[in-house]
Amino acid sequence: MSVVAETVLTYLPPKRKTTPSGWLSFNAPCCHHNGHSADTRGRGGLITNPDGGVSFHCFNCGFKASWQPGRNFSHKMRRLLQWTGAPDDIINKVALEVMRENEGVEAREVIAQLPTFNTVPLPEDAIKITEAVDPGPHLIKVLEYMASRNLQLDDTDYYWSPSLGYRDRLIIPFYFEGRVVGWTGRSIVPDKKPKYLTEVQPGYVYGLDEQRHNKLFAILCEGQLDAIHIEGCALGGSEISDQQAMLLDRLQKEIIVVPDRDKSGSKLVERAIELGWSVSLPDWPKDINDIGDAVARYGRLYTLHSIAVHATESPLKIRLKAKKWFD
Numbered sequence: 001m002s003v004v005a006e007t008v009l010t011y012l013p014p015k016r017k018t019t020p021s022g023w024l025s026f027n028a029p030c031c032h033h034n035g036h037s038a039d040t041r042g043r044g045g046l047i048t049n050p051d052g053g054v055s056f057h058c059f060n061c062g063f064k065a066s067w068q069p070g071r072n073f074s075h076k077m078r079r080l081l082q083w084t085g086a087p088d089d090i091i092n093k094v095a096l097e098v099m100r101e102n103e104g105v106e107a108r109e110v111i112a113q114l115p116t117f118n119t120v121p122l123p124e125d126a127i128k129i130t131e132a133v134d135p136g137p138h139l140i141k142v143l144e145y146m147a148s149r150n151l152q153l154d155d156t157d158y159y160w161s162p163s164l165g166y167r168d169r170l171i172i173p174f175y176f177e178g179r180v181v182g183w184t185g186r187s188i189v190p191d192k193k194p195k196y197l198t199e200v201q202p203g204y205v206y207g208l209d210e211q212r213h214n215k216l217f218a219i220l221c222e223g224q225l226d227a228i229h230i231e232g233c234a235l236g237g238s239e240i241s242d243q244q245a246m247l248l249d250r251l252q253k254e255i256i257v258v259p260d261r262d263k264s265g266s267k268l269v270e271r272a273i274e275l276g277w278s279v280s281l282p283d284w285p286k287d288i289n290d291i292g293d294a295v296a297r298y299g300r301l302y303t304l305h306s307i308a309v310h311a312t313e314s315p316l317k318i319r320l321k322a323k324k325w326f327d
């Protein structure tokens with residue numbers, strides 16, 4: 001038996017029945033996490049396959065999770081184990097074991113394809129805004145801009161540079177595993193071109209370092225400032241490259257895509273469906289075009305909440321909702 005099947009069986013509720021077709025049935029642990037009332041009628045079903053694979057299906061709330069040898073350990077399997085009460089360190093061990101077993105075949109290929117990022121310098125003379133001793137008129141304008149966009153000094157390490165070309169910009173470093181591997185400088189002067197001066201390496205995803213272990217999902221949006229508001233990730237555009245997808249899948253979390261409300265956003269939705277990710281299109285009024293707008297109107301907490309509750313991975317539901325959302 002595989003380590004995955006063994007672990008799942010260990011933590012399932014002890015009261016189980018076996019059906020003639022080989023399914024174990026028991027009270028499903030998923031339902032109240034999915035907005036349904038708890039199962040008391042044994043509507044959770046689990047079957048193990050001779051090859052070590054395992055499938056779970058809930059006939060109460062519809063939650064499904066499965067694993068087959070050679071495949072990745074999905075965020076749904078992780079969740080199922082968490083809901084059955086398996087401790088996180090056990091789950092992490094299982095996930096690691098799966099990685100190791102796959103190593104000979106897939107994992108080595110994946111690791112070989114994973115992008116690597118060089119450390120790069122920030123623009124010349126850039127200083128952390130919190131360490132500026134004597135903020136002159138330019139930096140004061142930057143601080144005013146931050147306040148107007150609901151950005152807070154402790155969100156991330158915001159930088160500013162007095163050098164020409166940068167002094168009217170808010171500089172956001174791009175971190176990867178704690179190193180600066182790029183940055184963007186957002187103009188604070190309306191209509192100033194270019195709006196962003198950016199140094200970015202191919203395949204980069206903003207905010208990966210913030211997606212810590214205890215988070216169940218990672219919100220993925222287009223712009224870095226939007227990502228900062230909700231501690232999410234940003235593509236830095238409306239397309240998802242294969243390398244970006246790989247880095248995000250490696251988080252082993254549910255990825256919730258929140259597109260901007262424009263034409264490229266609707267393409268992004270199709271790409272998310274293709275990748276098997278969730279999409280969230282909250283019931284925000286039409287004049288709210290992105291997360292930044294929502295935060296300005298409702299604040300960060302409510303915005304985050306409305307993204308989480310409107311997330312779905314059903315392609316049908318996503319497309320129905322997208323029709324209205326992008327209308």
Ligand SMILES: [Zn+2]
Pocket residue numbers: 028029030031032039058059060061062063
């Ligand atoms: Zn259920």
